[in-house]
Amino acid sequence: MQINLRNKGNVIILDIEGNLVGPNTIALKNIIDDQIRESGGEPVFMILNMERVQMMDSSGLGVIVAAYASIRRNNGRVVLLNIGGNIRSLIVMAKLVTIFDRYDTEAEAIASFL
Protein backbone atom coordinates (compact mmCIF):
# COMPACT_ATOMS: atom_id res chain seq x y z
CA MET A 1 0.00 0.00 0.00
CA GLN A 2 1.16 3.52 -0.72
CA ILE A 3 0.10 6.68 1.01
CA ASN A 4 0.94 10.11 -0.28
CA LEU A 5 0.56 13.12 1.96
CA ARG A 6 -0.22 16.57 0.63
CA ASN A 7 -1.21 19.87 2.19
CA LYS A 8 -3.57 22.39 0.66
CA GLY A 9 -3.76 25.38 2.95
CA ASN A 10 -4.49 23.92 6.36
CA VAL A 11 -6.10 20.79 4.90
CA ILE A 12 -4.17 17.53 4.95
CA ILE A 13 -4.88 15.24 2.02
CA LEU A 14 -3.90 11.57 2.15
CA ASP A 15 -3.96 9.86 -1.24
CA ILE A 16 -4.28 6.18 -0.47
CA GLU A 17 -3.43 3.50 -2.99
CA GLY A 18 -3.98 -0.21 -2.40
CA ASN A 19 -6.40 -2.22 -0.33
CA LEU A 20 -7.19 -1.18 3.23
CA VAL A 21 -7.31 -4.67 4.64
CA GLY A 22 -5.76 -6.47 7.60
CA PRO A 23 -2.22 -5.48 8.61
CA ASN A 24 -2.00 -3.16 5.56
CA THR A 25 -4.02 -0.64 7.50
CA ILE A 26 -1.31 -0.04 10.12
CA ALA A 27 0.60 2.28 7.76
CA LEU A 28 -2.46 4.51 7.40
CA LYS A 29 -3.10 4.48 11.12
CA ASN A 30 0.50 5.51 11.86
CA ILE A 31 0.40 8.38 9.39
CA ILE A 32 -2.91 9.70 10.74
CA ASP A 33 -1.66 9.39 14.34
CA ASP A 34 1.52 11.29 13.42
CA GLN A 35 -0.50 14.12 11.89
CA ILE A 36 -2.70 14.37 14.98
CA ARG A 37 0.37 14.37 17.24
CA GLU A 38 2.15 17.01 15.14
CA SER A 39 -0.92 19.25 15.31
CA GLY A 40 -0.24 19.66 19.04
CA GLY A 41 -3.93 19.75 19.93
CA GLU A 42 -4.94 22.18 17.18
CA PRO A 43 -7.90 21.05 15.04
CA VAL A 44 -6.87 18.75 12.18
CA PHE A 45 -8.67 19.00 8.83
CA MET A 46 -8.14 15.87 6.78
CA ILE A 47 -9.30 14.41 3.48
CA LEU A 48 -8.86 10.69 2.90
CA ASN A 49 -8.70 10.24 -0.86
CA MET A 50 -9.88 6.69 -1.48
CA GLU A 51 -10.01 6.87 -5.28
CA ARG A 52 -7.43 4.09 -5.56
CA VAL A 53 -8.73 1.89 -2.79
CA GLN A 54 -10.82 -1.01 -4.08
CA MET A 55 -11.32 -2.97 -0.91
CA MET A 56 -11.65 -2.17 2.75
CA ASP A 57 -12.36 -4.55 5.62
CA SER A 58 -13.21 -4.07 9.27
CA SER A 59 -9.58 -3.24 10.15
CA GLY A 60 -9.67 -0.44 7.58
CA LEU A 61 -12.99 0.72 8.95
CA GLY A 62 -11.42 0.66 12.44
CA VAL A 63 -8.68 3.03 11.33
CA ILE A 64 -11.05 5.59 9.84
CA VAL A 65 -13.46 5.32 12.77
CA ALA A 66 -10.59 5.96 15.21
CA ALA A 67 -9.37 8.84 13.01
CA TYR A 68 -12.85 10.34 13.08
CA ALA A 69 -13.07 10.09 16.85
CA SER A 70 -9.62 11.46 17.70
CA ILE A 71 -9.75 14.27 15.13
CA ARG A 72 -13.20 15.23 16.31
CA ARG A 73 -11.96 15.48 19.89
CA ASN A 74 -9.90 18.55 18.97
CA ASN A 75 -12.73 20.03 16.91
CA GLY A 76 -11.17 18.90 13.65
CA ARG A 77 -12.87 17.03 10.85
CA VAL A 78 -12.07 14.14 8.52
CA VAL A 79 -13.94 13.55 5.26
CA LEU A 80 -13.83 10.88 2.58
CA LEU A 81 -13.12 11.58 -1.08
CA ASN A 82 -13.99 9.34 -4.05
CA ILE A 83 -15.12 6.22 -2.29
CA GLY A 84 -15.99 3.31 -4.54
CA GLY A 85 -18.85 0.84 -4.39
CA ASN A 86 -17.27 -1.69 -2.03
CA ILE A 87 -16.29 0.88 0.55
CA ARG A 88 -19.56 2.73 0.20
CA SER A 89 -21.52 -0.43 0.95
CA LEU A 90 -19.33 -1.20 3.96
CA ILE A 91 -19.99 2.29 5.33
CA VAL A 92 -23.70 1.94 4.60
CA MET A 93 -23.76 -1.48 6.28
CA ALA A 94 -22.00 -0.14 9.36
CA LYS A 95 -24.61 2.66 9.34
CA LEU A 96 -21.87 5.28 9.28
CA VAL A 97 -23.29 7.41 6.47
CA THR A 98 -24.25 10.05 9.00
CA ILE A 99 -20.73 10.09 10.47
CA PHE A 100 -18.59 10.46 7.38
CA ASP A 101 -19.10 13.27 4.88
CA ARG A 102 -18.30 12.02 1.40
CA TYR A 103 -17.30 14.03 -1.65
CA ASP A 104 -16.67 13.23 -5.29
CA THR A 105 -14.20 15.99 -6.11
CA GLU A 106 -11.23 17.37 -4.22
CA ALA A 107 -12.51 20.92 -4.72
CA GLU A 108 -15.81 20.08 -3.02
CA ALA A 109 -14.01 18.34 -0.18
CA ILE A 110 -11.70 21.30 0.40
CA ALA A 111 -14.59 23.76 0.12
CA SER A 112 -16.35 21.84 2.88
CA PHE A 113 -13.69 23.01 5.32
CA LEU A 114 -14.10 26.71 4.48
Add this chain to the structure above:
Amino acid sequence: MSETIFVSQTTQTSETILVIDDDTDILALLEMSLASDGFQVITASDGISGLQLAKTDQPDLILLDVMMPQMDGLQVIEKLKADTETNTIPVLWLTAKTQTEDKLRGLEIGGDDYITKPFDLREVTARINAVLGRTRPVKYINPLINAMGESFSEAGVAELGSHLQAAAEIQLKLLPEKPPVFNEFDFATMFRSSTSVSGDFYDFIPLSDTHLGVVLGDVKGHGIPAALLMVMIQTASRLLSNQSDSPATVLKRINTLLFHNTDLEQFATMVYGILEINTGRFTYANGGHCPPIHFITDSGDHQQVEESGNRVELLETGGMLIGAFDIATFSSDTCLLSPGDVLLLYTDGVTETEGQTPNNYYGEERLINCFSKNLTLSAESLCDVLQTDLMEFSGTTQLKDDRAVVVIKRTDTQATPT
Protein backbone atom coordinates in the same frame (compact mmCIF):
# COMPACT_ATOMS: atom_id res chain seq x y z
CA MET B 1 0.85 24.24 -1.28
CA SER B 2 3.49 21.75 -0.28
CA GLU B 3 3.79 18.65 -2.41
CA THR B 4 4.48 15.05 -1.62
CA ILE B 5 6.12 14.68 1.77
CA PHE B 6 6.68 10.97 1.93
CA VAL B 7 5.52 7.66 0.68
CA SER B 8 4.99 5.00 3.25
CA GLN B 9 6.88 1.81 2.84
CA THR B 10 5.18 -1.19 1.40
CA THR B 11 3.23 -3.45 3.67
CA GLN B 12 2.82 -6.17 1.10
CA THR B 13 3.97 -9.64 1.87
CA SER B 14 7.10 -9.40 -0.31
CA GLU B 15 10.38 -8.90 1.49
CA THR B 16 12.40 -5.72 1.42
CA ILE B 17 16.07 -5.60 0.52
CA LEU B 18 18.21 -2.55 1.33
CA VAL B 19 21.22 -2.15 -0.95
CA ILE B 20 24.02 0.12 0.30
CA ASP B 21 26.73 0.79 -2.29
CA ASP B 22 28.48 3.96 -3.45
CA ASP B 23 28.48 2.70 -7.04
CA THR B 24 25.18 3.95 -8.50
CA ASP B 25 25.46 1.60 -11.50
CA ILE B 26 25.52 -1.36 -9.16
CA LEU B 27 22.57 0.08 -7.21
CA ALA B 28 20.53 0.45 -10.41
CA LEU B 29 21.45 -3.03 -11.62
CA LEU B 30 20.60 -4.74 -8.32
CA GLU B 31 17.41 -2.73 -7.91
CA MET B 32 16.16 -3.83 -11.32
CA SER B 33 17.21 -7.43 -10.89
CA LEU B 34 15.88 -7.91 -7.36
CA ALA B 35 12.62 -6.10 -8.12
CA SER B 36 12.03 -8.50 -11.01
CA ASP B 37 12.56 -11.34 -8.55
CA GLY B 38 9.67 -9.98 -6.50
CA PHE B 39 11.60 -8.16 -3.76
CA GLN B 40 10.89 -4.61 -2.64
CA VAL B 41 14.16 -2.75 -3.10
CA ILE B 42 15.40 0.39 -1.37
CA THR B 43 18.86 1.84 -1.97
CA ALA B 44 21.40 4.09 -0.32
CA SER B 45 24.61 5.35 -1.91
CA ASP B 46 26.48 5.94 1.34
CA GLY B 47 26.78 4.34 4.76
CA ILE B 48 25.14 7.10 6.75
CA SER B 49 21.89 7.23 4.77
CA GLY B 50 21.98 3.43 4.59
CA LEU B 51 21.99 3.21 8.38
CA GLN B 52 19.10 5.66 8.54
CA LEU B 53 17.05 3.61 6.05
CA ALA B 54 17.81 0.41 7.94
CA LYS B 55 16.30 1.97 11.06
CA THR B 56 13.25 3.58 9.49
CA ASP B 57 12.34 0.95 6.91
CA GLN B 58 13.35 -2.21 8.75
CA PRO B 59 14.41 -4.17 5.65
CA ASP B 60 14.45 -7.97 5.73
CA LEU B 61 18.03 -8.07 4.47
CA ILE B 62 20.85 -5.64 3.73
CA LEU B 63 23.31 -5.93 0.85
CA LEU B 64 26.31 -3.97 2.05
CA ASP B 65 29.34 -2.81 0.08
CA VAL B 66 32.63 -3.06 1.99
CA MET B 67 34.55 -0.22 0.39
CA MET B 68 32.76 3.13 0.62
CA PRO B 69 34.02 6.68 1.26
CA GLN B 70 33.25 8.36 4.63
CA MET B 71 31.72 5.43 6.47
CA ASP B 72 32.83 2.05 5.11
CA GLY B 73 30.90 -1.21 5.31
CA LEU B 74 32.68 -2.41 8.44
CA GLN B 75 31.72 0.76 10.32
CA VAL B 76 28.15 0.44 9.04
CA ILE B 77 27.77 -3.13 10.25
CA GLU B 78 29.25 -2.25 13.65
CA LYS B 79 26.57 0.40 14.08
CA LEU B 80 23.86 -1.94 12.77
CA LYS B 81 24.83 -4.60 15.27
CA ALA B 82 25.09 -2.13 18.15
CA ASP B 83 21.50 -0.91 17.65
CA THR B 84 18.66 -3.09 18.97
CA GLU B 85 16.41 -1.84 16.18
CA THR B 86 18.71 -3.17 13.47
CA ASN B 87 20.87 -5.87 15.02
CA THR B 88 18.75 -8.78 13.82
CA ILE B 89 18.65 -7.72 10.16
CA PRO B 90 20.82 -10.14 8.17
CA VAL B 91 23.67 -8.59 6.19
CA LEU B 92 25.14 -9.91 2.96
CA TRP B 93 28.50 -8.40 2.01
CA LEU B 94 29.13 -7.07 -1.47
CA THR B 95 32.87 -7.11 -1.85
CA ALA B 96 35.32 -6.48 -4.64
CA LYS B 97 38.03 -7.86 -2.40
CA THR B 98 38.70 -11.52 -2.80
CA GLN B 99 41.12 -11.87 0.07
CA THR B 100 40.08 -14.52 2.53
CA GLU B 101 41.02 -12.32 5.45
CA ASP B 102 38.44 -9.72 4.49
CA LYS B 103 35.78 -12.35 4.01
CA LEU B 104 36.42 -13.82 7.41
CA ARG B 105 36.50 -10.49 9.15
CA GLY B 106 33.20 -9.59 7.51
CA LEU B 107 31.52 -12.76 8.73
CA GLU B 108 33.03 -12.57 12.19
CA ILE B 109 31.72 -9.08 12.69
CA GLY B 110 28.20 -10.12 11.82
CA GLY B 111 27.72 -10.54 8.07
CA ASP B 112 25.74 -13.63 7.12
CA ASP B 113 27.37 -14.33 3.75
CA TYR B 114 29.30 -12.52 1.07
CA ILE B 115 29.14 -12.01 -2.68
CA THR B 116 32.26 -11.16 -4.61
CA LYS B 117 32.11 -8.55 -7.36
CA PRO B 118 31.78 -8.98 -10.27
CA PHE B 119 28.78 -11.09 -9.48
CA ASP B 120 26.24 -13.21 -11.27
CA LEU B 121 22.74 -11.77 -10.63
CA ARG B 122 21.25 -15.26 -10.24
CA GLU B 123 23.83 -16.00 -7.57
CA VAL B 124 22.85 -12.83 -5.71
CA THR B 125 19.20 -13.91 -5.64
CA ALA B 126 20.10 -17.45 -4.62
CA ARG B 127 22.28 -16.26 -1.73
CA ILE B 128 19.66 -13.76 -0.57
CA ASN B 129 17.05 -16.52 -0.55
CA ALA B 130 19.39 -18.83 1.32
CA VAL B 131 20.02 -16.23 4.04
CA LEU B 132 16.33 -15.24 4.26
CA GLY B 133 15.41 -18.90 4.57
CA ARG B 134 17.58 -19.10 7.68
CA THR B 135 16.57 -15.77 9.21
CA ARG B 136 12.82 -15.70 8.50
CA PRO B 137 11.89 -17.65 11.66
CA VAL B 138 14.03 -15.25 13.72
CA LYS B 139 12.15 -12.29 12.27
CA TYR B 140 8.79 -13.88 13.07
CA ILE B 141 9.79 -14.54 16.65
CA ASN B 142 11.13 -11.04 17.37
CA PRO B 143 7.77 -9.50 18.30
CA LEU B 144 7.29 -12.40 20.70
CA ILE B 145 10.68 -11.79 22.33
CA ASN B 146 9.87 -8.09 22.70
CA ALA B 147 6.43 -8.75 24.17
CA MET B 148 7.62 -11.38 26.62
CA GLY B 149 10.69 -9.52 27.82
CA GLU B 150 12.46 -11.39 30.59
CA SER B 151 10.01 -14.27 30.57
CA PHE B 152 11.20 -15.29 27.10
CA SER B 153 12.62 -18.75 27.63
CA GLU B 154 11.85 -22.27 26.52
CA ALA B 155 9.57 -22.70 29.52
CA GLY B 156 8.03 -19.23 29.04
CA VAL B 157 7.17 -19.89 25.40
CA ALA B 158 5.77 -23.32 26.24
CA GLU B 159 3.60 -21.74 28.93
CA LEU B 160 2.38 -19.08 26.53
CA GLY B 161 1.52 -21.77 24.00
CA SER B 162 -0.49 -23.70 26.57
CA HIS B 163 -2.27 -20.52 27.66
CA LEU B 164 -3.19 -19.81 24.06
CA GLN B 165 -4.58 -23.29 23.71
CA ALA B 166 -6.48 -22.93 26.98
CA ALA B 167 -7.89 -19.58 25.80
CA ALA B 168 -9.11 -21.20 22.60
CA GLU B 169 -10.75 -23.98 24.61
CA ILE B 170 -12.42 -21.53 26.99
CA GLN B 171 -13.72 -19.58 24.05
CA LEU B 172 -15.13 -22.65 22.36
CA LYS B 173 -16.84 -23.58 25.60
CA LEU B 174 -18.47 -20.15 25.73
CA LEU B 175 -20.13 -20.84 22.41
CA PRO B 176 -23.23 -22.98 22.78
CA GLU B 177 -22.15 -26.59 22.48
CA LYS B 178 -25.28 -27.61 20.62
CA PRO B 179 -27.92 -25.54 18.89
CA PRO B 180 -31.22 -25.45 20.79
CA VAL B 181 -33.90 -28.04 20.01
CA PHE B 182 -37.46 -27.07 19.24
CA ASN B 183 -40.11 -28.95 17.28
CA GLU B 184 -40.91 -25.91 15.19
CA PHE B 185 -37.38 -24.90 14.29
CA ASP B 186 -34.22 -26.50 13.01
CA PHE B 187 -30.93 -24.86 13.99
CA ALA B 188 -27.39 -25.34 12.75
CA THR B 189 -24.16 -23.46 13.29
CA MET B 190 -20.74 -23.29 11.71
CA PHE B 191 -17.77 -21.79 13.47
CA ARG B 192 -14.24 -21.66 12.17
CA SER B 193 -11.36 -19.64 13.44
CA SER B 194 -8.39 -18.45 11.37
CA THR B 195 -6.26 -18.22 14.51
CA SER B 196 -6.43 -20.24 17.71
CA VAL B 197 -8.82 -17.72 19.24
CA SER B 198 -11.44 -15.83 17.31
CA GLY B 199 -13.29 -12.53 17.24
CA ASP B 200 -16.46 -14.05 15.80
CA PHE B 201 -19.19 -15.29 18.08
CA TYR B 202 -22.74 -16.50 18.22
CA ASP B 203 -25.02 -17.41 21.08
CA PHE B 204 -28.48 -18.74 21.86
CA ILE B 205 -30.02 -17.33 25.01
CA PRO B 206 -33.17 -19.03 26.37
CA LEU B 207 -35.41 -16.16 27.51
CA SER B 208 -38.55 -18.19 28.21
CA ASP B 209 -40.17 -21.41 26.99
CA THR B 210 -41.28 -19.63 23.87
CA HIS B 211 -38.65 -16.95 23.38
CA LEU B 212 -35.08 -17.51 22.28
CA GLY B 213 -32.41 -14.81 22.07
CA VAL B 214 -30.10 -15.18 19.05
CA VAL B 215 -26.77 -13.35 18.90
CA LEU B 216 -24.19 -13.29 16.13
CA GLY B 217 -21.34 -10.87 15.81
CA ASP B 218 -17.81 -10.08 14.85
CA VAL B 219 -15.28 -8.19 16.92
CA LYS B 220 -12.82 -6.23 14.81
CA GLY B 221 -9.47 -7.97 14.47
CA HIS B 222 -8.33 -11.43 15.41
CA GLY B 223 -6.55 -13.26 18.14
CA ILE B 224 -6.53 -12.64 21.86
CA PRO B 225 -7.53 -8.93 21.92
CA ALA B 226 -10.57 -9.66 19.75
CA ALA B 227 -11.39 -12.75 21.80
CA LEU B 228 -11.31 -10.81 25.09
CA LEU B 229 -13.68 -8.21 23.71
CA MET B 230 -15.87 -10.98 22.36
CA VAL B 231 -16.14 -12.52 25.83
CA MET B 232 -17.13 -9.12 27.21
CA ILE B 233 -19.86 -8.67 24.59
CA GLN B 234 -21.13 -12.19 25.04
CA THR B 235 -21.36 -11.79 28.81
CA ALA B 236 -23.06 -8.42 28.42
CA SER B 237 -25.58 -9.73 25.92
CA ARG B 238 -26.45 -12.71 28.15
CA LEU B 239 -27.07 -10.37 31.09
CA LEU B 240 -28.78 -7.55 29.22
CA SER B 241 -31.05 -9.73 27.09
CA ASN B 242 -32.95 -10.70 30.23
CA GLN B 243 -33.51 -7.06 31.15
CA SER B 244 -35.24 -5.80 28.03
CA ASP B 245 -37.66 -7.07 25.40
CA SER B 246 -36.25 -4.62 22.89
CA PRO B 247 -33.22 -5.73 20.86
CA ALA B 248 -32.51 -2.05 20.12
CA THR B 249 -32.25 -1.32 23.85
CA VAL B 250 -29.94 -4.28 24.38
CA LEU B 251 -27.62 -3.07 21.58
CA LYS B 252 -27.69 0.47 22.92
CA ARG B 253 -26.57 -0.78 26.35
CA ILE B 254 -23.83 -2.98 24.92
CA ASN B 255 -22.69 0.00 22.83
CA THR B 256 -22.42 2.22 25.90
CA LEU B 257 -20.54 -0.46 27.81
CA LEU B 258 -18.03 -0.99 25.00
CA PHE B 259 -17.62 2.69 24.26
CA HIS B 260 -16.57 3.46 27.81
CA ASN B 261 -14.36 0.44 28.30
CA THR B 262 -12.37 0.00 25.12
CA ASP B 263 -10.02 1.90 22.79
CA LEU B 264 -11.40 4.00 19.99
CA GLU B 265 -10.48 1.47 17.37
CA GLN B 266 -12.08 -1.45 19.07
CA PHE B 267 -15.57 -2.14 17.97
CA ALA B 268 -17.86 -4.96 17.02
CA THR B 269 -20.70 -5.51 14.64
CA MET B 270 -23.53 -7.71 15.82
CA VAL B 271 -27.11 -8.76 15.38
CA TYR B 272 -29.32 -9.48 18.34
CA GLY B 273 -32.80 -10.88 17.82
CA ILE B 274 -35.58 -12.57 19.75
CA LEU B 275 -37.27 -15.51 18.07
CA GLU B 276 -40.84 -16.26 19.12
CA ILE B 277 -41.08 -19.99 18.73
CA ASN B 278 -44.90 -20.06 18.54
CA THR B 279 -45.30 -17.48 15.83
CA GLY B 280 -42.02 -17.42 13.93
CA ARG B 281 -41.70 -13.73 14.62
CA PHE B 282 -38.08 -12.58 14.78
CA THR B 283 -37.60 -9.16 16.36
CA TYR B 284 -34.08 -7.91 15.82
CA ALA B 285 -31.66 -5.00 15.79
CA ASN B 286 -28.60 -4.95 13.56
CA GLY B 287 -25.59 -3.02 14.85
CA GLY B 288 -23.62 -2.38 11.65
CA HIS B 289 -23.39 -6.06 10.82
CA CYS B 290 -23.79 -7.64 7.40
CA PRO B 291 -27.54 -8.10 7.19
CA PRO B 292 -28.95 -11.53 8.02
CA ILE B 293 -30.80 -12.99 5.06
CA HIS B 294 -34.39 -14.19 5.31
CA PHE B 295 -35.17 -16.64 2.51
CA ILE B 296 -38.89 -16.56 1.84
CA THR B 297 -40.46 -19.76 0.58
CA ASP B 298 -44.16 -18.92 0.54
CA SER B 299 -46.03 -15.96 -0.86
CA GLY B 300 -46.64 -14.23 2.43
CA ASP B 301 -46.92 -10.48 2.39
CA HIS B 302 -43.47 -9.67 3.76
CA GLN B 303 -41.41 -6.82 2.58
CA GLN B 304 -39.54 -8.50 -0.23
CA VAL B 305 -36.38 -7.82 -2.15
CA GLU B 306 -35.85 -9.37 -5.55
CA GLU B 307 -32.37 -10.80 -5.79
CA SER B 308 -31.34 -13.04 -8.67
CA GLY B 309 -34.88 -14.38 -8.96
CA ASN B 310 -35.11 -15.44 -5.32
CA ARG B 311 -37.18 -13.77 -2.70
CA VAL B 312 -35.08 -12.64 0.15
CA GLU B 313 -35.37 -10.04 2.84
CA LEU B 314 -32.25 -8.41 4.26
CA LEU B 315 -32.46 -7.60 7.96
CA GLU B 316 -30.79 -4.22 8.00
CA THR B 317 -32.70 -2.25 10.62
CA GLY B 318 -30.68 -1.28 13.67
CA GLY B 319 -27.92 1.24 14.01
CA MET B 320 -24.20 1.83 13.88
CA LEU B 321 -21.49 -0.62 14.65
CA ILE B 322 -21.12 -1.23 18.36
CA GLY B 323 -18.67 0.48 20.70
CA ALA B 324 -17.25 3.28 18.54
CA PHE B 325 -19.74 6.08 19.03
CA ASP B 326 -21.38 7.25 22.21
CA ILE B 327 -24.16 8.88 20.23
CA ALA B 328 -25.22 5.70 18.43
CA THR B 329 -28.95 5.03 18.43
CA PHE B 330 -30.67 1.79 17.48
CA SER B 331 -34.05 0.66 16.31
CA SER B 332 -35.69 -2.77 16.14
CA ASP B 333 -37.67 -4.40 13.38
CA THR B 334 -39.55 -7.64 12.91
CA CYS B 335 -39.57 -10.31 10.26
CA LEU B 336 -41.89 -13.27 10.12
CA LEU B 337 -40.49 -16.73 9.45
CA SER B 338 -43.19 -18.81 7.77
CA PRO B 339 -42.96 -22.60 7.59
CA GLY B 340 -40.11 -23.55 5.25
CA ASP B 341 -38.40 -20.17 5.54
CA VAL B 342 -34.72 -19.96 6.36
CA LEU B 343 -32.92 -17.25 8.27
CA LEU B 344 -29.17 -17.00 7.76
CA LEU B 345 -26.93 -15.01 10.08
CA TYR B 346 -23.25 -14.86 9.18
CA THR B 347 -20.03 -12.90 9.64
CA ASP B 348 -18.15 -11.19 6.82
CA GLY B 349 -15.50 -13.92 6.87
CA VAL B 350 -17.98 -15.79 4.66
CA THR B 351 -18.59 -13.12 2.04
CA GLU B 352 -15.00 -11.85 2.14
CA THR B 353 -13.61 -15.30 1.36
CA GLU B 354 -11.09 -14.70 -1.40
CA GLY B 355 -11.35 -16.49 -4.73
CA GLN B 356 -8.50 -17.79 -6.79
CA THR B 357 -8.07 -14.55 -8.73
CA PRO B 358 -7.13 -11.20 -7.14
CA ASN B 359 -9.88 -8.91 -5.83
CA ASN B 360 -12.49 -11.61 -6.27
CA TYR B 361 -14.64 -12.25 -3.21
CA TYR B 362 -17.40 -14.75 -2.45
CA GLY B 363 -19.95 -12.02 -1.84
CA GLU B 364 -23.55 -11.77 -0.78
CA GLU B 365 -24.96 -12.66 -4.19
CA ARG B 366 -23.24 -16.03 -4.39
CA LEU B 367 -24.22 -16.71 -0.78
CA ILE B 368 -27.88 -16.02 -1.60
CA ASN B 369 -27.69 -18.24 -4.70
CA CYS B 370 -26.03 -21.03 -2.77
CA PHE B 371 -28.83 -21.11 -0.21
CA SER B 372 -31.73 -20.38 -2.57
CA LYS B 373 -31.04 -23.53 -4.56
CA ASN B 374 -31.07 -25.68 -1.45
CA LEU B 375 -33.84 -24.37 0.76
CA THR B 376 -35.51 -27.77 1.04
CA LEU B 377 -32.46 -29.12 2.89
CA SER B 378 -32.13 -29.21 6.67
CA ALA B 379 -30.29 -26.40 8.46
CA GLU B 380 -27.28 -28.63 9.00
CA SER B 381 -27.14 -29.68 5.35
CA LEU B 382 -27.36 -26.02 4.32
CA CYS B 383 -24.22 -25.39 6.42
CA ASP B 384 -22.48 -28.30 4.70
CA VAL B 385 -23.46 -27.03 1.25
CA LEU B 386 -22.14 -23.59 2.14
CA GLN B 387 -18.89 -25.05 3.44
CA THR B 388 -18.39 -26.99 0.19
CA ASP B 389 -19.21 -23.97 -1.95
CA LEU B 390 -16.73 -21.79 -0.01
CA MET B 391 -14.00 -24.38 -0.49
CA GLU B 392 -14.78 -24.68 -4.17
CA PHE B 393 -14.67 -20.90 -4.56
CA SER B 394 -11.43 -20.32 -2.67
CA GLY B 395 -9.70 -23.53 -3.73
CA THR B 396 -8.41 -23.92 -0.19
CA THR B 397 -9.51 -24.85 3.31
CA GLN B 398 -7.19 -22.23 4.81
CA LEU B 399 -8.94 -19.26 6.38
CA LYS B 400 -7.83 -15.66 6.34
CA ASP B 401 -10.71 -14.46 8.47
CA ASP B 402 -12.85 -16.04 11.15
CA ARG B 403 -16.25 -17.36 10.17
CA ALA B 404 -19.44 -17.84 12.13
CA VAL B 405 -22.77 -18.92 10.64
CA VAL B 406 -26.15 -19.56 12.24
CA VAL B 407 -28.92 -21.12 10.16
CA ILE B 408 -32.50 -21.14 11.47
CA LYS B 409 -35.16 -23.01 9.52
CA ARG B 410 -38.83 -23.09 10.39
CA THR B 411 -39.88 -26.69 9.95
CA ASP B 412 -43.44 -26.87 11.28
CA THR B 413 -46.29 -26.96 8.81
CA GLN B 414 -48.94 -25.23 10.89
CA ALA B 415 -50.61 -22.16 9.58
CA THR B 416 -48.82 -19.07 10.81
CA PRO B 417 -50.90 -16.94 13.17
CA THR B 418 -50.87 -13.36 11.98
